[in-house]
Amino acid sequence: MSVYLVGVDISTKTGDDGTTGLFYGGRVAKNDAAPNAYGAVDEAQACVGLVRSSAESGGELDVMLTAICRDLYVAMAELATAAENRQKLVGGSTLVTESMVETLDAVGGAVSDRFTMPTEFVIPGESEVAARLDLARTVVRRAERECIDAVHDGSSVIPYLNRLSDVLWTLARWQEGSSRATRSTSGLVD
DSSP: OOETTTTTTOOGGGGSSSSSETTSSSSEEEHHHHHHHHHHHHHHHHHHHHHHHSOOSHOOOOOOOOHHHHHHHHHHHTTTGGGGGGGGGTTTTBBHHHHHHHHHHHHHHHHHTTTOOOSOESSSSSSSHHHHHHHHHHHHHHHHHTTTTTTTTTTHHHHHHHHHHHHHHHHHHHHHHHEEESOOSSSSSO
């Protein structure tokens, strides 16, 4: 079955043999480290998009998450590039840069200055947006683990994903307003 987008057939059938094409050329098995890594980042990006769907359109959180989604496309491009083609990557466009990591640090710091951080683990779910942010955070953590075997020396993908999970946690606490601590003094029912 073919899918058509703007009159273009996007079903190539070239992956029917269990391989997939890489950015700038080359093919690898679909269970290779690269597709596992960029696939996990793709899933993380979809989770960030799920959060966006609950955020105020055009609001501050939406703007932050849109920028993150764009950065995750950059990470996927880098992860989908074979070692012999890495010289073709462009910082900030197809290659994750240190400045992208620094930008995440700045966002996390600016948001954390707006509220008192919890001093212990918290129970997710004080609001729908916060719960979705926590889900996205866990998916980003898994993507980070999946990327370890796929990144090349000098890559900033792992630091970016590590900081991103921290930022998503911070955004979740910010969106909650107040967090529910994991320790309960009254037993099973609060």
